[in-house]
Amino acid sequence: MTAANPEADAGEDSGAGGGDAPPDGWARAMRALAVLAVDPGGLGGLTLRARAGPVRHAFDAACAMLPLDLPRHRIGPATPEDRLCGGIDVLASLGAGRMVRVAGLAARPAMLVLVMAERTDPRLAATLAGILDRRHGHCLILQDEGATPDEVPPAALRDRLAFAVDLDDVRHARTATDLPDAAMIGAARQRLAAITGGPEDAATLVMVAASLGIESLRAPLLALRVARALAALSGRGAVAQPDLREAAELVLAPRATRLPQPRPDDHAPPPPEPAEGDLQDNSDSAGATPPHEMIVEAVAASLPPHLLARLASDAGATGAACRGSGAGARVRGNRRGRPLPARPGRPDGRARIDLIATLRAAAPFQRLRRADCPGTAAGRVIVTPSDLRLCRHEDRSDRLLIFCVDASGSAAMARMAEAKGAVELFLADAYAQRDHVALLAFRGTRAEMLLAPTRALVMAKRRLAALPGGGGTPLAAGLVAAHGLGLAARRQGFAPALILLTDGRGNVGLDERPGREAAADDARRVAAMLRGARLPCIVLDSAPRPGAEASVLAGWLGARHLALPRADARAMRDAAAAALAG
Template identity: 45%
Template structure:
C-alpha cells in the first residue's frame, strides 16, 4: 500500500479499534513519502466541509467571494481515512466513487463551477463486530470494489513479521515503474478471477498493481509467481464468490498431462533467461514474499498459482473465507439497509424551526443573520482596532465563530395505502371488514395526523377510490360505493400501488402498503384471462414493488391460509398475516402493529 497508494486506490481494513489497528496505520503512515497529507473524515460530515465552497466569513470580511478547499482537496496526493465506513452517509461514498473513478472533483456550488484534479488513497476502516454478521461482506460494496486490498486483522489477519523500513519502501517506490509483467501471469490472474467468481473488471487490474508493488518491494524487476500469489491472496480471494471445483482442476491436470505427452520435447535452452534483478532489500522473515532467487523458474500454471497463494496465506483465512461463502442457514432475503428505526424525524430546509446555533450554512441549515450579527456585535470595537488601517470604514467584522444557522425539523408524513381485492364472493365477504378497518384507522389519524388511501381492484383493472386524505366523511362516502365481483387483476393493482408509493416517497412521505387479497390472480397484466400467466405477472409486479422499500403487510382474506398469498407476500418482502375469521377491529390492530417505527413516533 505504501509503495503505490494512489495506484491501488486504497485498502479496506476490517478490524476493531485497538492497538493492532493503530500499529498498522502507523506503519502505513511511516512508509509514505514525507509531507503526504493524512486526513480523517468525521461521521455525519456535510458537503460544505467535504467538498468546500464559499468561505462566508472571509467573503464578508474582504467584500468579495472567497472559496475554501474541502476535506477531499486537502487530502490531494495523500491518504483519506474513513472511519466506521458502515456508518458513513451515502453522499460521502458517492463523492469518493466519483473521485476514484475520474481523478477529479467537480465543484458546482454557491456560484462556483469547474473541476479540480484530485487523486488520493482511501483507508476504509470497517469496525463492525464479528457477532453482527460474521458472513457479511463489505457494507459499502461500491467503495470496496474500488479499493485494491481487503485485509482483516485479528485471528485471520496478516502474519507477524519485521516491518518494512521506510528506506526499503522508498527504493521500491522508485523501482516500481521499471517492473515488467510476463504475459503468462496476466492470463493467469484473469483466469484466477474467473475461477473464483469475481465479476468486477477492476479486480484483475488491481491484482496486477499489487503484484508489481510486491515485486518492487522484493527487489525484482520482473513479476514472478510468488508475487502474483500474494496479489491473488489479498485482492482476489476476499472478493471470491466461489472456490474452484476440484473436479475441474483434476480434469485440467489430466488434459495438460495428455497434451504434454503428445507434444515434442522442448529444446534444452528454449526458455528465455530472466532479466537481471536489483539487490534484494527485503528484510528477513518478510510476510508473504520469499527471498529473491536468480534461478526462479518461469511462470507456472494457474493451479500452481493457487497453491502458492495457499502457502502465503495465514492460518485460518481460508476457513474464514469458506464460512463467508457458505450459505447461512435460516437466513431470509436481503436485510434493509435503513435499520429497524426507519426514517425518524429529520433535519430539513422546511418545517418547524428549532432555534439557532453556531454552525455554517448548507443545504439544510440556513444562515440566521440576526443571530450572527448579535454574536459579532460585542467584538466590533476590538476587531476594528486589530484591523489594518486600509480596512477602515463602517464594515462589520464577522468571523467564522460568529456564524449561526437556523435549524428546522420536519416530521415525515405517514400514509397508509389500502389495496383491497373486491373480486368474487370471498372478497365480497371480507369487504365489510376492510371498510371497517379503514374507518377505525382514520379515527386514529386525527390524533397522529396521518393519511389513508384506498385502491380497489376487480374485473380487469384497478381504481384509486380514495386519494391520500384525512377526511373521515370523504372516506366513508368512497367506501360505501365500493362494488364487488369479477376477476382478480392482481398484477395491475400492484403496479398502480407501486406508482403511488413512489410518488409519495418522492414528496418526502413515509408510505405503508396494506394488501387484502387471497392471492389467486386470474387476470394478467395485459387484461387477458388465465391463472398461470396472471400468477406469473403478479409475482413479477410484487418483486418490482419490493424495490420501493416501503413497509408492506399482506392480509390473506382466504377462508383458510393459501400458498398463493404467501408467495406474493414473499415476493413483496411483506409481512404475511392470515386472518380467516378476523373482524374489523383485529384488522385495524394488525395494521397499526405493522406500521413503520417512524410513523409510530410521529
C-alpha cells in the same frame, strides 16, 4: 522498522506466499502495508475490519511507521464535503465582505483514515470515490468496525482499494510488526516505474478473477499493480509467477464470491484428434497446467474462513437498502420530504441555506447595521452569520412488515394459506406504500425465514408456493428470529413492524426440549426483549376457538391482540393495516 513481540509464536510465517501453509490475518495485513508503502496512490488503500482494541491499536501503530511521506488525516462517516474538497467559507465571507475560499484536506495527496466506515454517508462515499478516481496520490484506509456481517463500508469504496484485511480473529499475542525499512521501500519505489506487466500477466489475473466470481475489472488491474510492487520489493526487474500468485492471494482472495470450479479429473474423455492440416504440435503442452489454474488453486487454499458466507450476507444487505419516502417512521433531513420551518445553523456542505428565511431574519436589523457601516451601498442587504437559516425536511423511511407465522399443529396449513394470501395482498400495494414484506415460520424445534425482505411480487409467489407445516410450536424461537430481523432492518434504515400469527400456545423451548412451562418462560423473556426494542407488533389469533394464551402473549409484547377465528387473507390484511396505521 522491526519490533518483535515477545509473545509471538516463534515459527510464524509473516509472508503472503513464503510457505506452504497459508498465512494468518496479521501476516497478510503486514504484507499489504509493505506493498501499499511502495505505491500508495496507485493501489488506493486498504479496508481494515477490526473492532476497537489492542489488535487495531497495533495495526495503527504499524501504519504510522510506514515511510509514506503523506500527511495523515482522520475523518468520520459524516464529514462534510467542504472539509475534504474545500470551497467558500460562508461565515468568513460574510464577516469580511468578500468571497473567502478555503482548501480542503484532499487539496494535496494525503492518507485519509475513515473511522466507523460502515456508517459512511452516501454523499461522503461518492466524494471519496471521486478523489480516488482522479489519481492525485491519495491513500484511503477504511476502518470497518461493524458488529455484524451486514454492517460493511460502501461497495464503491471497497472496490477502489487494493487490499481488504480481516483482523477479527487475530489474537494480540500474534501482532509482531515486521515491515521493510525505509531504505528498502525507497529502493522499491525507484524500481517500480521500470517494472511493467505484460499482456499475458493481465490475462492470467483476469482469468483468475473470473474463476473466483469477481465481476469488477478493477480487481485484476489492482492485482497487476500489486504484482509490480511485489517485484520491486523483491529486487526483480520484471513481474514473475510468484508475484502474480501473491498478488492474487492479497487482492483477489478477499473479493471471491464463489469457490473455483475443480479441474476435470483424469477419467474425462480424451480431446478429439487434431485435423490433418493442423501444423501446430501440442504434444509437449498436453499435460501442462495453465498458469492461471495454478494461481487459482493457490488462492483457493488461502481463502479466509467464512469469507463466502460473509459476502453472501453483504450482497443481501445491499439489495434491501432503505431509500425513504415510505410509510414508516418520520426522519429529519435537509434534502427531500415535506418542508419544515428553517432553523439557525452553520453551513457544513450538507444542509442548504434557506434564502427567504435568512433575508427575513436579517430584515429587522438593516437600519442599525447601516448606521454601524456608513459606507454601505444603498439597497444592499447586510447579512451576518447569525441570520443564516438552514432548510429542513421531514421524510418517511420504508416500512418492513415481518410476518411471523405459527406453522405447527393440525391447523398449520390453514394458517399458512391465510398468511400467504395476506403477504401477497400486502405486496400488491407495496409500490404505493413503499412497504417491504418478510415471512418467518416456526415449527418443530426452530424458526426459518421463508421470504427475505422484498417488494418483488413475482419472486414472493414463487417462494410461497409450497410452505411447510406440522410439528411442535417453538414460539420463543420464532420471536428470537423476528427480533433479530427487526433490529437488522432498523440498522439499514427501515421501520420494522411485526405481525405475529399464532394462538400463543408454545410447547418447545429455546433448548429444543418439549414442555409448556419452559416454553412459556422463554417466550416471556424474548417478548420482553422485543418490547424493549420498541418494535411495533400486533398478534393475530386465528385459532377456531381463541383462548387466553394469545392475549397474554400480546400483553408481554405490549402489542394489540386481534382475534380472527374465521378470517380470510383479505380480512387479515385489512385488520393488520388498520392496527399498524392506528
